[in-house]
Amino acid sequence: MAKESIIIAALGLFLRRGYKSVSLIDVANELGITKGGIYHYFSSKDELLRTALNFFFQRFEAKYTDLLSDKYSIQEVLHSLMVDDAFERYSKELFRLERESSVDHIHFMIEMMRVFPDIQEKIQQSQIWICEALAKRIQVAVDSGQIKSNIDSYALAANILAIVNGQKSLGSYYRFPELRQRMMDNIWSLMNT
Template sequence: MTKENITIAALRLFLLRGYKYVSLVDIAGEAGITKGGIYHYFGSKEEVLCTALHYLFDRFEAKYQELFSCSQGVREILDTVIAEREMERYTYQLLGIRKGDYRLNFAGLILEVIQNFPEIQGRIDRNHALFCQAIETKLKQAMEQGEIRSDLDSHALAILILTMLNGQNSLGEQLNTPLLRKQMMDNLWQLLDRK
């Protein structure tokens, strides 16, 4: 059993149940070790949480960079992240969860963490800034290549897209269907399309 296995098991439980409702015994059970085995790598549940969140944030940063620096056009990339929810799919895969078996509560965990661990806010802000920068860079390239309108503010537009992506995580199933996500993407594209 490695530290990474424990980290992933903890992250899975935190996203499914919330930090408050997960104990070290729960994490040990999920990881297939004893509670004492956790103490070989971590000094406390808080340390497990911080490690788990940094692990997730590191992977999200790399995934955003991969998605927004690829050679695909901006429409295809936005369709992948908005309509197809690539980051959610990636998270389920990272945590070893079959989509549909469980619903991860990203918004709930982040709100709980911000309230109880304000020092994590800096890392969240850094992630948002990096995501926004990756999106903005892709938008500028698309503007220069004539793929999208060039009269829009790429920075404000990147924040709008990031807000859409983050907001999707807090919506219930009724407002987050594949059809509605496609309609959101189609409406966004109408705004961006250079016509």
């Protein structure tokens, strides 16, 4: 069994059920291996989690780097983040989750900060990195005249991320594509007025 397969299975379970509700036996059962197969790579559930979180952050930072590259317009970036929920779809693909299952990164990260306070800094650093990268992308759009010039790119990036994270936290009603599109259209309108 490859180490990465264990990490992916564990993250999928942690995201669906929460860290405290998942045992190493659950991870082993998910993969059809023994608990000893996991101990070959990880000395404990905590070590597995820490390795899995590093894997998670690396994959998502790479995904954000791609999305925020100049190959997409700022409107396409917003649509991907706010309407398409590209990162939830990516999570489902990466962690081999069913389409109907909900991936709640926000509550998972909150649980991680409660269980492992030292992880809070890594989570915050990741959020700051994403916000700064999005702010740079917004500033490029400002500088090129795609959106109005008096925008505070960092504040707007923080607002967009708060909306995206809020959509997940507020429940299934806010996941309807029609409402998500209206929310994005409203932000886009404010950026162009």
